[in-house]
Amino acid sequence: MFKLNSFIKLCVAVILVLGIIYLGSRVNFIFKPLLSTITIVTVPLMLSVFFYYLLLPLVNKMERKKINRTLAILIIYLVISVILAGFIIGVWPSLRVQLINLLNNAPDLITSLSEKLAELERSGFLADFLPKDVSPLTQLTNYLNKGFTFLTGYVTGLVSVVSNIAIVLFIFPISLFYMLKEKGSLRDKLISFTPKRFHNDAAEVISEIDRSLSGFIVGRLLINLALGVLMFLGFLLIGLPYALLLTIVAVIMNFIPFIGALLSSVPILIIGFLESPATALWALVIIFLSQQIQDNLIAPYVFGKQLDIHPLTTIVLVLVGGDLAGIIGILLIIPLYMIIKIIVSKVYILFFKQRWEQM
Template sequence: MARHNRFIRWCITIILVLIIIYLGSLVDFIFKPILSLFSMSIIPLMLAGFFYYLLRPLVGLMERRKVNRTLAILFIYLAFAIIIIGFSIWVWPSLRTQLINLVDSAPTLFTSLRKQVEELERNGFLSSFLPQNSNLLTKLTEYLNKGFTLLTEYFSGLLTFFSNFAIVLITFPILLFYMLKEGGKFGEQIVRFIPKRFRHDGGEVMDEIDHMLSSFIVGRVIVNVALGVLMYIGFLIIDLPYALLLTVVAVILNFIPFIGSFLSSVPIVIIGFIESPSIAIWSIVIITIAQQIQDNLIGPYVFGKQLDIHPLTTILLVLVGGDIGGILGILLIIPIYMILKIVYSKVYVLFFKQRWENA
């Protein structure tokens, strides 16, 4: 009888939640300003959170050396300003030159790509890999046109982002400053909303989430920078054109879970193929070796077993994140999943484990 009543209560709760969601959809105009505020603040918050976990250990180290926390943050800001100035003087000119040359030589590169494919079709090299009557050149042109259409749409979206860049530029350093100064108190403020008898468990959950996010963000930066160094050295050895630019793009794209490594490889292989088929093959070899070192040596050492997520789970999460929130959804879905997993584990232990396992 008790189980029957419990089932009825759960059904009523679910029905009430669905009714609340339905009523909320009828008055969506009330939530539009909130959604607008969220969409404007999500980029600065993401950047601030990213750099908060990167810089927090450094702030803590300086504080342990008897440096005032606020002064330590200002020192870090000064160091960042010096790094940005150094980047703009020594690195950016080379990147800018490679980017301008790549854009200016795009028509020539496409002509060279067509010639390379025609040459491979003439010498019969591709016939052993492709079915008969398959016009690779036509398909390649079609795929490249689709790719450029997607790139055009993407860059038009970037223009919208950069039109709001002033907001990001102003709010991001301010948010980061207060997060570095008061970030340790954020979890305590959340725990205060939990009933007193669960505050200890809530504090453990917040500590676990904080540790997970720190390990995830710092670990991703370490493994991606290491991947970039390995790839850049390899590209210099094979004399790949635009090596620095392609490496920077690859490092950035590799922050996208699962599909980032594939997306970053496409432009590298195309540029290598335009130079010569052998360069394309060697670029694939270098990418494969670098990613294997990242996945099997650097990644396990940096992450340990903290990010033990099944590859199939990662694929499903990326698909769901991309469908819900585009590129931002893909970037955020893994941390959100891990946070929900931590919360679920604690809730299960507190409320369901003893009851279900002893039933």
Template sequence: MQQSKYFRTSLAIIAFLTILYLGSKVIFLFRPLLAIINLLIVPMMLSGFMYYLLRPVVKFMEKKKIPRALAILLIYLVIAGLFVLFWILVWPTLREQIQNFIDNTPYLVQGLQNQFTQLQNDPSLSRFFQGDTNLTARISDYVNDAIAWVTNSFTNLIGVVSSIVVVIATLPIILYYMLKDGHKLSPILQGLIPKKFRKEGQEMFKEIDGALSSFIVTRVLLNVVLGIMLYIGFLIIGLPYALLLALISIPLNFIPYVGSLLASVPVVIVGFIESPSMAVWSVVIILVAQQIQDNVLSPIIYGKSLDVHPLTTVVIVLVGGDFFGLIGVLIALPVYMIVKIIFLRIYEIIVTEREDEVKVIKEEQL
């Protein structure tokens, strides 16, 4: 009996590997499908993000006896109103800071060199720079490399969202049907599972849905609040480009652990170009805001932390970025959470079946 089971399992593995091998030989047949996926991956990803963000609002409005379709349209009107307010109240200041930053970019490296030269000439600090006469040149090279990396990243991002018209045109439509019919997807997927494991499949989909909803909603709330705190702090210390730097920090902080460090780099550089004391105060503002986020807001909003080890998170983010670039970095952790839940459920089913088989064998022996 056991040999027969292992034989069937081995045959299944061999068949699966054979299918993969044959599929690699006819990969050209799937290129049109891959092109469509590449075109729709950004609007689909943004739609899924917005779906989990807006679904609680739709459910709340449904409880108030508002039809689902009408509730979605009302949400769209509110979002349009928020965009109008952003365009009127925030965009003029943001546009001015972006323009000033672009105009002053050639002077950033020169300003950084001047600050390091002044530090080297300071009698109280000169002993730290003894024997390192090329420090300023090397720092300038690092900054030039960083600016080039940022430029390339923006270029890659623009390449990913090459057809911005497609994103704008498809996102509201995809999101509308997700919000309207998203609750029907889980029963359809459950119907694909054998009846024997239907209950476990239902629990698995429910756990995946809850994990994604909690991750996305809480991340958005925490990062928006963090951005507001940073902006207020930057205004207090008089940091240049305060609004621009605070807005940049919000999407970067969606990258676990690594994102907070990446968001701090431009802030510290801009602060240091202004003055070394400004850089120190910038670091203080960042540390205070992150401590408030981690120790005060996170326990309240999350309720519990994600069951993912920090080292595992960093490795997942690096692997996702290496394979899929910026999109891979953003979706690495949610994908890992889904795969982990599926794996643990399958492992639980296998272990349970194994225990049942052992129990039956023991009963037969008795």
């Protein structure tokens, strides 16, 4: 009888939730401004959380050195400002020239690519690698159309989010400052939501989440910067055009596990192929060697055993995150998985482990 009553209560709760969702969908005009506000705030909040876990170890270390926490944050802000100024003065002019040249030359590059593929098709070189009745030009057109559709959709979404850059620049540094400054009070508020007998366990969970996310974000940044240095030096060595621009794109895209490395390789290989087939081949070798050095030498040293996620699990998570929320979902799915894994492990130890092991 008790089990039946519990089941009925659960069913009623599910029905009520579904009813609320349905009613909410019927009054979309009420929630649309709220969703629009959330969309605008998403980017600065993501940046705040990213830099929070990136800078948290440094702020904590400076505080242990008897430096006032607020002063430590202001010193870090000053250093970041100097680094940004150095980037704007030293790197941005060259990067801007490469970007403008690439945009201006894009039509000519596409035409040149089509001509080179047509030449290969006439020579019969591609016949051994492609199925019969398959034209590389047709395939190229299809892939380019799909690629442009894909990029247009995401760029349109990102532009709508980042269009008001003033909001991003205003919210991001202020929210980051208070997140770093009020770290202790935020922790206490989260712990206060749990029953008193679980306060110590909640504190352990929060500390473990902080360590895991901070280690993941700092480690990811370090290995991506190392990858960028390796690729940039290699591209300079082979004389690849737009080397700096392509390297920065590859570093940014590499924050997306697996998929990012593949997507960033496509423009590199196209630009290399337009220069010469040998350049494309050497570019592929540099990408492969850089990725191998990153995955087998740098990443294990930086992460150790902190990122205990199987590669197959990572692929599934990336696919699910992309299906649910696009680029934002892909970027957030791994950290969310890490948080959920820590919480579920603690809940299992507290409530189920002893009972299940005695069965």
